[in-house]
Amino acid sequence: MNLAIVLVIAAVIALSIILRLAVTQNLQLRRNTDLAVAIRPIDLEAFRNLIDPAEDEYLRRRLPAAQFRAVRRERLRATAAYVQIVAGNAAVLVRAGEAALASGDPRFTDAARKLVNDALLLRRNATLALIRVYVALAWPAYGCAAAHVADRYENLSGSAMLLGRLQNPGVPVRLSTMF
Numbered sequence: 001m002n003l004a005i006v007l008v009i010a011a012v013i014a015l016s017i018i019l020r021l022a023v024t025q026n027l028q029l030r031r032n033t034d035l036a037v038a039i040r041p042i043d044l045e046a047f048r049n050l051i052d053p054a055e056d057e058y059l060r061r062r063l064p065a066a067q068f069r070a071v072r073r074e075r076l077r078a079t080a081a082y083v084q085i086v087a088g089n090a091a092v093l094v095r096a097g098e099a100a101l102a103s104g105d106p107r108f109t110d111a112a113r114k115l116v117n118d119a120l121l122l123r124r125n126a127t128l129a130l131i132r133v134y135v136a137l138a139w140p141a142y143g144c145a146a147a148h149v150a151d152r153y154e155n156l157s158g159s160a161m162l163l164g165r166l167q168n169p170g171v172p173v174r175l176s177t178m179f
Contacts, residue, residue, distance in 0.1 A: 014131055021087065021127060038092040040085050044150060047082045050075050051146045073137055079146055080133045086153050087126035093119040093160050100163060111163040118159050122152045 049055060056075075060068050093115055100112035129146040 013134070017131065017134060018127060021084070021130065039089055042082060042085050042089075042153075044154060047079075048150050050079045050082065051150060076133050076137050080130060080137075083126050083130045083133060083146060083149055086149055087123050087130070089153075090119040090122040090126065090156060093156060094123070096160070097163065108163060111159070115156070115159040115163050118152070118156045122149070122156050125149055125152055 056072065059071055063071060097112045097116035097119060100108045101116065126149050129149045133146060
């Protein structure tokens, strides 16, 4: 009986998180009409440091258990913030890719289609990673699998730069401080 209650509560929390993300991202996209302004650069190196299991293991060995759990939760909150920014940037890039596809220019079609597909996949993965981060917040010993989000974001950044260079060769497209 207790397991059923825990599962129902976890499902309600996950559903509320997903709905909140969907509504928040939708409202942010409506407010930002200029797509270039809507992109928020992130520091990929710092993001990768937060999600590095070796860093967590190092902290686990060096800190007392209670202090490690507190530091782990802070790192997870920061990870959640990064993942939310990544998801928001992916949503903006979906719109940019769709706009390039709608223009009908055959020079941009392949790059725009790749950008839209990569961005949609990243949004889905970011949502799943965010759920894992929130589960890890509840249970700090639970592993947080957000590494694939950073890798996919780096790939998406490359796709966005390619489309941006095709459309405006003189204007740089930058999604992270690493490039």
